[in-house]
Amino acid sequence: MMIPTIPTPDEILDKGFSRGKKAADLLRTQKIPKHLKGKKIEERRVVTACQVMKDKLKSIIDAVPEIEELHPFYQDYIDITVGVDSMKQALGALNWAYGILAQLEREYSRKLKRSPSEKASAIQREAYGRIASVINKIEKDLDFLDFAKSKLRNMPTIDFDATTIVIAGFPNVGKSTLLRQISGADPQVADYPFTTKGIQIGHTERHWKSIQFIDTPGLLDRPVMEMNDIEMNAIVALEHLADAILFIYDGSETCGFHLESQYNLQKQIAKIFDEIPIIHLFNKMDIEQDEEYINQFVDDPDNTLFISALDGDGIDKINEIIDTIEKIDRTVEDEEELDYY
Ligand SMILES: Nc1nc2c(ncn2[C@@H]2O[C@H](COP(=O)(O)OP(=O)(O)OP(=O)(O)O)[C@@H](O)[C@H]2O)c(=O)[nH]1
Ligand SMILES: [Mg+2]
Numbered sequence: 001m002m003i004p005t006i007p008t009p010d011e012i013l014d015k016g017f018s019r020g021k022k023a024a025d026l027l028r029t030q031k032i033p034k035h036l037k038g039k040k041i042e043e044r045r046v047v048t049a050c051q052v053m054k055d056k057l058k059s060i061i062d063a064v065p066e067i068e069e070l071h072p073f074y075q076d077y078i079d080i081t082v083g084v085d086s087m088k089q090a091l092g093a094l095n096w097a098y099g100i101l102a103q104l105e106r107e108y109s110r111k112l113k114r115s116p117s118e119k120a121s122a123i124q125r126e127a128y129g130r131i132a133s134v135i136n137k138i139e140k141d142l143d144f145l146d147f148a149k150s151k152l153r154n155m156p157t158i159d160f161d162a163t164t165i166v167i168a169g170f171p172n173v174g175k176s177t178l179l180r181q182i183s184g185a186d187p188q189v190a191d192y193p194f195t196t197k198g199i200q201i202g203h204t205e206r207h208w209k210s211i212q213f214i215d216t217p218g219l220l221d222r223p224v225m226e227m228n229d230i231e232m233n234a235i236v237a238l239e240h241l242a243d244a245i246l247f248i249y250d251g252s253e254t255c256g257f258h259l260e261s262q263y264n265l266q267k268q269i270a271k272i273f274d275e276i277p278i279i280h281l282f283n284k285m286d287i288e289q290d291e292e293y294i295n296q297f298v299d300d301p302d303n304t305l306f307i308s309a310l311d312g313d314g315i316d317k318i319n320e321i322i323d324t325i326e327k328i329d330r331t332v333e334d335e336e337e338l339d340y341y
Pocket of ligand 1: 170219309
């Protein structure tokens with residue numbers, strides 16, 4: 001998400017005050033009746049400073065998209081990553097500061113007009129004190145937005161029109177290896193669990209149909225309520241984006257997890273996302289595996305394939321099944337919260 005560069009309170013104040021000074025200096029050279037000159041200069045200084053700072057705040061507020069108007073996937077993504085409430089609170093504080101600056105601008109412009117020029121400097125100093133205090137009050141909100149900017153920099157760009165296939169499964173079973181084979185994307189692959197921490201996307205086109213593969217962080221067999229933020233990335237991708245799930249099992253168990261736990265996770269996902277077709281992929285078949293043992297966990301043979309993501313074995317068959325996948329219409333469904341709890 002595009003959040004603009006966020007200044008510190010000092011940067012906002014420095015910019016406003018230095019522009020105020022410039023504007024005031026410009027007036028100094030002009031012919032103004034002596035008894036008016038002092039207060040005109042100070043009024044220009046205060047008004048310019050307020051306007052410059054207001055513009056800065058407004059450009060930040062306007063650049064951040066309305067969270068409610070974003071696709072539900074992005075709303076959840078932002079919520080998991082930085083918290084939607086915190087985001088709204090920070091933007092609310094900037095709005096508040098904007099309003100107060102507008103008020104101070106009016107108040108001190110009036111005050112300066114009504115006072116004699118000898119008092120103008122003192123009034124201007126009072127105005128600057130109050131302006132500084134307002135801007136300093138939003139320090140933590142500016143800090144938060146700066147943090148949000150860096151956290152959301154890698155927010156994935158989703159193609160909402162493409163048929164979307166989400167790759168899910170236990171950690172270390174070969175999800176990212178499959179993404180690489182099937183889409184040519186270049187995700188990190190490593191022989192330890194929890195390598196993938198966010199969402200990785202690969203695109204292909206088949207028969208003029210755009211297909212988007214989403215590789216997700218590994219999930220463990222535990223209730224969604226107990227999942228951490230990294231795992232929640234996988235859940236929200238399933239909830240909002242998946243037209244089909246490629247569920248990967250590692251029957252060789254070299255991933256370090258029992259097949260039974262992997263199967264239980266699949267069952268849990270199938271129950272929560274009961275509208276989404278699941279294609280069951282038993283991976284790492286290049287390693288010697290016990291067929292009888294694996295077969296205990298096959299309960300939908302028509303949608304089950306035995307593959308080797310490493311060697312690219314079975315990719316053609318996966319693609320043939322994907323050709324039959326239709327996009328799921330979520331326009332109605334997204335109105336209500338999915339109830340995993
Ligand atoms: N022998 C063999 N190894 C594989 C296969 N697929 C993946 N691996 C290996 O399994 C390990 C994990 O692969 P990844 O693709 O990173 O697994 P992942 O599911 O994305 O893992 P996380 O992101 O940690 O959840 C790596 O060492 C891969 O090389 C396969 O088909 N055969
Ligand atoms: Mg991975």
